[in-house]
Amino acid sequence: MKYRLEWKHQFKGSEKIQLSSEWVSGEIAIQAGEELEKSGKASDLYFYDEKGTSWILREMKKLLTEIEEDPHEITVYFDGGFQKETNQAGLGAVIFFKQGKKKYRIRANERIDQMETNNEAEYAAFYYCLNILEDLGVHHLSCEFKGDSQVVLKQLEGEWPCYEEALNRWLDRIEEKIKALGIEPKYTAVSRKDNKEADKLATQALEGKEIFAKTLIL
Incomplete structure (x- = not known):
């Protein structure tokens, strides 16, 4: 969450002027707030999250x-990777997060069966990520989702229409899950090069190599 x-x-020699900061992490926001209060020149200090909820410094620390x-x-x-010969999809997910x-x-x-198109595989991969977030206990947070399928991302944003029945079913499931978790999604299109780790995982799934690994980033 950014604040x-x-x-x-x-x-x-002048009246008070209303100022605001850029969006920053919670830790930086508190540090900046403490410095502003120590300066003695700041008043009416509030912290806002991306949903518009506000706190004073004491509440923000809590x-x-x-x-x-x-x-x-x-x-x-x-x-999502799609294998037309078998109607199977490989789903790849790479999730970065902070804890403590x-x-x-x-x-x-x-790997899942009964897929019809590559776009459906992309939707299934997105839903797979949401299930992982749910297992992690993620709720009522902003999350950035990055993928190399502009069609899927634009349809998720609601900017492009979706006419395929199978994809609309995935859209409904995704929207329902996002609402249940209280997630505030941000969608970002990236190049295949910048999405190569998730792509490799999807390919490995189609090859029968199952992976689930949580790693501490040093």
């Missing part, structure tokens, strides 16, 4: 203490 600070600043042990600052890479003061990466894949 923005807003405060009134007293400049010498909030971060409560959520520190939960997964947060989540970035998800997903990819540590950073982790999950690499996972799965």
